[in-house]
Amino acid sequence: AHLDSNEPLGSRVRNMMTSGKTDSWAKLPKVADSTLQNLASDYITINRISSNSQALSISVFLPPNYEPKPITDLKRISNNIIELDLSGIPIGEQEMDLVAQCKNLEWLELDKTPITDTEFNKLAGLTKLSMLKAYETGITDQSISILKDLKGLKSLYVWETQISDAGFYKLKESLPQLQLNHGIDQKLKASFIEKDSLLF
Known part of the structure; x- marks a missing residue:
């Protein structure tokens, strides 16, 4: 299809990015708008990734009184969830059971959540x-075996976790294509701060 020059650049770029995906997304089950409206709330936004697409992007925001049910209710549409943002939500096993059911998930944000290796195990099989954003979580080297099996993983953000340098090394060996963002070494950080303070 030719690109209409009047089309905004943002949507053109998005179309180019998603054109390779649309084949796999075409096989997703159909979801009615009414279903999405029922599952959405002031604290859960659900969007189709492109118009008329069955591929969904979901962001969850922290309500004043948090309970897992609105997230676990998403299992009705779990096969359609391509992007899921749970950043900063106090999730546990129940919510991670929902994540485990999202077999078509491509983009997942679990940063600043209280998850540990136990909950992280549930990512096994999300091929x-x-x-994946998992920075500022309680995961340790025990989660490396799960990460090593996520063969499609291209970007991983894991600073402020309990994963060791040896763990990161093993991970890079297993997934050479992985862009690993594990933050700045603490000693280096301290020396940067010292140098900065000397300037003032």
Whole structure:
């Protein structure tokens, strides 16, 4: 299809990015708008990734009184969830059971959540996952074996976790294509701060 020059650049770029995906997304089950409206709330936004697409992007925001049910209710549409943002939500096993059911998930944000290796185990089998944010969580080297099996993983953000340098090394060996963002070494950080303070 030719690109209409009047089309905004943002949507053109998005179309180019998603054109390779639309084949796999075409096989997703159909979801009615009414279902999405029922599951959405002031604290859960659900969007179709492109118009008329069955591929969904979901962001969850922290309500004043948090309970897992609105997230676990998403299991009705779990096969359609391609992007899921749970950043900063006090999730546990129940919510991670929902994540485990999202077999077509490509983009997952679990940063600043209280998850540990136990909950992280539930990511096993999410073979389409390409971007994962898990920084500021309680995961340790025990989670490396789960990460090593996520063969589609291209970007991983894991600073402020309990994963060791040796763990990161093993991970890079297993997934050479992985862009690993594990933050700045603490000693280096301290020396940067010292140098900065000397300037003032």
